[in-house]
Amino acid sequence: MTMGGLTLSVRGDVLVAEIDHPPVNALSALVRAKLVEMLARLGAEERLRGAVITGAGGCFIGGADIAEFDRPPEAPLLPDVLAMIEACPKPVAAALHGAALGGGLELALACDVRVAEPGTRLGLPEVTLGLIPGAGGTQRLPRLCGVSAAMRLIGTGERLGAEAARALGVVDEVAADAVGAAMARLGAKRRVSALAVPPEAPDEILAAEAAALKAGKGRPAVRAALAAVRNAAALPFAEGLAAERAAFLALRASPEAAALRHMFFAERAAQRLPAALRAAPRLVEEVAIIGAGTMGLGIAQATLEAGFGVVLFDTDAGKRAQAGETLRARLAERAAAGRIAPALLSPLRLTLAAGWDGIAPADLVIEAVFEDLAVKREVFGQIDLHAKPGAVLATNTSYLDIEAIAAATARPQDVLGLHFFSPANVMKLLEVVNTPSAAPGLAATGMAFGKRLGKHAVLCGNGFGFLGNRIYNAYRTQCEFMLEDGAWPEEVDAALEAFGFAMGPFTVADLSGLDIAWRMRTSQAATRDARVRHVPVLEALCEQGRLGRKTGAGYYTYANGQHSAGSDEVVRGTILAASAARGIVRRTLEPAEIVRRALAAMVNEAALLLAEGVAARASDIDVVLVHGYGFPRFRGGPVQWARTQDRAALARDIDLIEAATGFGFRRGPLDLLLTETLP
Ligand code: COA
DSSP: OBOSEEEEEEETTEEEEEEEOTTTTOBOHHHHHHHHHHHHHHHHOTTOOEEEEEESTTOSBOOBOGGGGGSOOOSSOHHHHHHHHHHOSSOEEEEEOSEEETHHHHHHHHSSEEEEOTTOEEEOGGGGGTOOOOSSHHHHHHHHHOHHHHHHHHHHOOEEEHHHHHHTTSSSEEOSSHHHHHHHHOOSOOOGGGSOOOOOOHHHHHHHHHHHHHHTTTOHHHHHHHHHHHHHHHSOHHHHHHHHHHHHHHHHTSHHHHHHHHHHHHHHHTTSOOGGGOOOOOOOOEEEEEOOSHHHHHHHHHHHHTTOEEEEEOSOHHHHHHHHHHHHHHHHHHHHTTSSOGGGBTTBOEEEESSGGGGTTOSEEEEOOOSOHHHHHHHHHHHHHHSOTTOEEEEOOSSSOHHHHHTTSSOGGGEEEEEEOSSTTTOOEEEEEEOTTOOTTHHHHHHHHHHHTTOEEEEEESOTTTTHHHHHHHHHHHHHHHHHHTOOHHHHHHHHHHHTOSSOHHHHHHHHOSHHHHHHHHHHHTTSOTTSOOOTHHHHHHHTTOOBGGGTBSSSBEETTEEOSSOOHHHHHHHHHHHHHTTOOOOOOOHHHHHHHHHHHHHHHHHHHHHHTSBSSHHHHHHHHHHHSOOOGGGTHHHHHHHTSOHHHHHHHHHHHHHHHOTTOOOOOHHHHHHOOOO
């Protein structure tokens, strides 16, 4: 019998309840209500000796329905359903496969028996959503695996394989036929809540707690999760449960949890192309990469690790040989650490090509040479001569006009931007830049390729700097204005780091080197309108040989690689001179003003990008800033931040940056940005 959300069948004397609620069998109100009905039937029918709960499709249960967290709770609540399972006089087993996460694992923990199929992933990832488990997970899990293991799992949100879960006592058995094995194990009731927490050395608990706090950067959810797990050993079950629920409800209402939920859905929305671009992707198996520099190597590594065949082309024989050795060593290291399948190395699908004809077999060619339009156009002329018909031709440019590059070929319909971030084998962001000339299916091919690399691929239109660099430029420019207005680099950096950025903008600039921006600014100097506010500090530093960390000095100094606490007299003098030249009376900028101005610059640029269609949807911008630019995930990106601000205050901040910028400022349509919903 199908009840919608749950399918019941009777096997012998056991009731089998299969949760059937695509895509991931989330425990929505409907499913919870059906579980209550199922328990009533189990209790009422004498011929039934117990029940097995399982899931239809690819997984057991993907968790609570995350979308419901934004709405008032709807009865029956999950903790109540789980209490009914425990109170039921007949035993209930959980048969797990695919994923048993969050509320799904909590449900399994409330059962008397747990059997998992090989390949099941189990976990309580609530902290990654700014929450803690709210249906007994923090109280039941430690009763099975001990406090320190529970702290590790709940405090970091780590996912366990089936065998590891069995070794910890979280599941009773791993079996290919989990339902059959669970039926065989249905015997007496065995309530996890009635078990005692196994004793452990206090040192072990302290170490587990410290490790989880460190991994979770001490965020409130992590602290609450650890406290809740501690309670399991200190309080009676009912009291621990009540404390857990109270902490869960408080966190659920927090802006941080709302921001993390936003990111969860934003990351998934980013994978969906707008209707007009949806098409079958081209088949990609062999990838050619042009250029064995840092970027080319990183892209080659990511591509090899994803199981593609790679041809790495470079005209420099020394660089080529070195690249081969480096890639082999890096992949061997990753395999030894268990991060990639050892089979990827035997044999490594890497060919080093000395001539252009080497790229002929490639389905996808990725150019990763020097960032210069003339150089790239020349390379694309060669690619056009040697790539096979139908191959996708991609450029890894971070700013340049893709169509100007495509025009160097006779097949602009096959040219696409794939903007990787450095180091390309580590950074999870990939900007997929589509042009109006691109053939149907080209953007889809780029997105599918990004997904196979395990990256967050985000579609962008072909505008200068695409999404990320365009926003970052607006932000960085505003931060430079603040130097002239009265702040020191360390004040700007400290304010933004306190907001949650991994690094402030001047620390980032020093790390990536000031010379790239110097070159660009110098090339623009001749055509720059004299009325445009331009802060000449970076150029002045570069002229003194201060190119950033690599030269031992930039905005900061780096004696023995140590970042100085503040800027030195040279930098301060340069900044003071810039302020004086502009006739600015310097004033103190409070951290709050620094943060609001820097973010308002991002928000305004985001509104422009959305209006111009460079961004397909507002939330894509958040995915880009969080995964490519160190924007704190717990704040959800600049768009989510803007949407939680007072509207009038935000408009005033934009007035402020308009006044600070002066000539040439373009105001973005804030209403559009704030009200757009995910398409
Ligand atoms: N609640 C609501 N929707 C969920 C969900 C949940 N717990 N988990 C997944 N979904 C939705 C996704 O939004 C996506 O929807 P879309 O197709 O409309 O974009 C769809 O289910 C598929 O999810 P996706 O992550 O793309 O599928 P997958 O097969 O790669 O992974 C999971 C499946 C379950 C492993 C993964 O979705 C996951 O980790 N989910 C979150 C688990 C979690 O944090 N649970 C704790 C909740 S308290």
